Amino acid sequence: MKNENRKSNKTKLINNLYKSLYRIRTIEEKIALIYPTDQIKSPVHLSIGQEAVTVGACAALLEADVVFGTYRGHSLYLAKGGDLNGMMAELYGKSTGVAGGKGGSMHLVDTNRGIMGMSAVVATTIPQAAGYAYAFKVMKQNNIVVSFFGDGATEEGVFHETLNFAALKKLPMIFVCENNQYAVLSHQSERQSNTNIAERASVYGMHSEKIDQNDPYTIYEKVNWARNQIIEKGRGPFFFECMTERYREHVGPSERDDIKTLSAEIVDPLQQLSKLVSSDFKQNVFKEVDLELKQAINFAEKSAFPAKDSLYKDVYA
């Protein structure tokens, strides 16, 4: 590839990363503003501050690649291409929501975009991701699965059970730990004897790396490289521990108590990316996102609540 081409591809990618991150940040900040009005009667776990991980990783994925995530899932859902109208309506508990109002903020899903679901119980989607990857391997489908989880999940037994199996069977999957260092209000150092999660993962016999920069481009490059290794060379699984920050409290719209004292130290990925993007591009993004968000909120507000008989629907397939 010529240097110019490479440069223009990188610019395009940076623009896309900026747009994706700005869009998610703006949507979640709006959710935080709406939240006190009580229209969203569902616990929300905002990703504000840690969007770089899912934005960067999903930029390296194809639509047919599959992701599994956590209750802090808005960012993953949107980064992987999940439908915004369906998400907003789901938060409002409406029939047009992605789960018909039965899942709420913590159980977003969009199977057409390879978003296979998010769970409210820590670590529970990790083995499911491995199962999906096993199916890809057996069915010889040339796609990968990415399992997203937090630092707390790495303390659960099923995390270790799954890493062992995934490495044993050389599954086409990537484990991405979004390490924001907190399980609710408990710091990682209170919970883990060895806080180097990537090191702990490596002993299962897989390539494992810690990514310190909370930067979507770096994360994109690593995940893109790992994806190519899996698809072209049949290697896998891979493990990335991505250091990041959650600016808001564990659940709900408020800022963390300590965020003001920390904010001087924090390198915000959106601000960093903003420096690399032209102001014309940004102006367009502002307008586009503003319009899309207004329409989505309008869609959610205008949609009907589910019919009463839908209570009994989908108990069994």
Next chain:
Amino acid sequence: MPKSNINTRSISYAEAINEATRQLMSQDESVFVLGIGVDDPRGIYGTTSNLSREFGQDRVVNMPLAEDAITGIASGSSMAGMRPIVVHERMDFMLLAMNQLINVAAKSHYMYGGAVKVPMVVRSIIGRSWGQGAQHSQALQSFFMHVPGLKVIAPTTPYDAKGALVASIKDDNPVIFIEHRMLHNYKGQVPKDLYSVPFGKARILRAGHDITIVGISHAMVECIRAAKSLATSSISAEVIDPISLSPLDVQTICESVEKTGNLLIVDNGWTTCGASAEIMSLVIENVQGQDKVNMKRMGFEFVTSPTTKILEDLYYPDSRRIAKAGYDLLMGKETDWEPDVQESPEIDEFKGPF
């Protein structure tokens, strides 16, 4: 159940399980088996023997000792279009997988608004005898009956074992398929072809008009023996095998109770909050206000399963005590009637280690 003909032959319950699995694996590439020891030389009492030779180790996956992950791996693969059959050599081990079963598998279809399906079968085997004891003999069917989104089936005969497993594998939901170690060697007429035994349909194994006896899993075998003892005193017992515990065919049981006026439920499990409690509640809700009905439940004694045989024999309801309970229920009082002794060869002849 079919009478013997050219398309049926006598095979054991374990062979019936193996045959259903093999036939469906041949028919449908998405069906696969996973579990601890499924591809070892013993092949889960023969129920998974020789399958990997035919279908390869990608479809008969000997798993690490990780029950919770195994269950999640199964449900994840089912969301990708596969039809996993998880096997637990003992039902007790399912307690290590409750998070993935109850929090995830049972709920996924509903909480994702029908966007995903989780077709998976979880086979588990209840142990008994030869000192299985506290952690190798639990019967936890009521745990799973309690949860919407799961189906629960516990066939007793080889015919029903094959047909119910076929129905379970073809079902689009998580199914808890309950076997009993004492049933594995039982022989019966089983068709060679594939057939399904439907969920939610009980089977009347013996027709009668004086008392209705409902028996679950291996308890059913003892109930049939008890019915024979009662017959020597001219008491005609109708014996019903629910087969499917969730959904439950309460109608067949109620129709029988309306006829006999007497109901004895014998569970292969504890009675407290158990399957017998659920069945009795449903019957009461359906027949109350009508004729007087006498009812009684039996099950494991409400203690932890002991290992020594002298105590173990007291722990399980046997055919003698079942017959006696039925007789006394009919008489409306305690009597000194003594039933004929019926042998329980599957228990008496069972030699361990497991």
